[in-house]
Amino acid sequence: MNANLNWSQIDTVLLDMDGTLLDLHFDWHFWMEVIPQAYASKNKVSLESTKALIHEKIHSQTGTLNWYCLDYWTEALDLPVAQLKRELKHQIQVHPEVMEFLAALKANNKTVVMVTNAHRDSLVIKLEMTEIGDYFDELISAHDFGMPKEDITIWSKIQDVIAYDPQRTLLIDDNLRALQTAKEYGIAYPLCATYVSPKLDKIDPKDFASFEFYSEIMPNES
Template identity: 40%
Template structure:
């Protein structure tokens, strides 16, 4: 869940591309349509949990949402092994059953092509668990575009923690004054801002099924075509 207010005026992105060497990209909601994740956690998993415990889907959803909230902004939240143990269900298998819902946002490939053409370092930086990452990379074939892919579990902290960005900079050796981060979660952008990342961009349309919500604090885009030359 983002802390974005219900309505904010759009802050248009104006970035000096010649001053940017490195582009850090979130995965879920930024490159990929978050509808898959929203549907899985809020509908599909509650349906199976309700059958397992012989309760209504609404009751199952309420119980699960409360459990999700307890580990929000931690590595456990995205850890399929953690949830499989906690819930007594094989979450990786359940995700595979609906992997047809995994989709790349419009204009993502064009933006990746533009970055590579302009010799930018490209890194995929995600809180997603490695098993979830494998499912999504196999479905989308996005992996080869990146110089490196980093899961938060490698760093040992979730992206919402400012210390995550200290550790990530040590791992990747990027110049924070010449780096752009694109993410659909304001708390992540605030953490990166605390670390001193120079260029921060918010994705206002993480899910194709939800309405656009601009950030009041960061420049926003709906689609990556807004960053491409006209």
């Protein structure tokens, strides 16, 4: 389903970060290439076996907060994960049209809230390397609550930080499970961002409304 938003019915916009606002290739390259190379070098094992090992470890944490937690992976892999990520920060890129979209949201007096599963350390690095942070009324990491967006409870927990009316709220995310829990909670406009990177496959939105480029959903200035 293509997105067909009635912006007059939306007061609050909840936005994911990685893949939704930022090119997901940075994280894909980091976890699939950089971390295995660092682990193989440190432990003097083959890169091929290391990739298989790390893929298995990551897969085992899918859907949990550990999947996103730099502290967890630092301990599990005995690697300085946050430091390694910071060394690659120059590769962080914002998607096309994102800055224009964020500016349009503010011009239309929408409340704009980031809700990311990313660890705070990762969030800080990405805010340092982009200008997206200036457009948000609140920046929320799922780690603040000890649960990922895949847990329906998080949407009520967010109300303690910044109150919002689910029936007048838009969530944009590339995580289908997060979109599903938000829908179950009562968020009226769950919207899938299908374009996560020019170097990666598009997300299959399943039954969710979706868009590829922000020009498709750009609100007109009020």
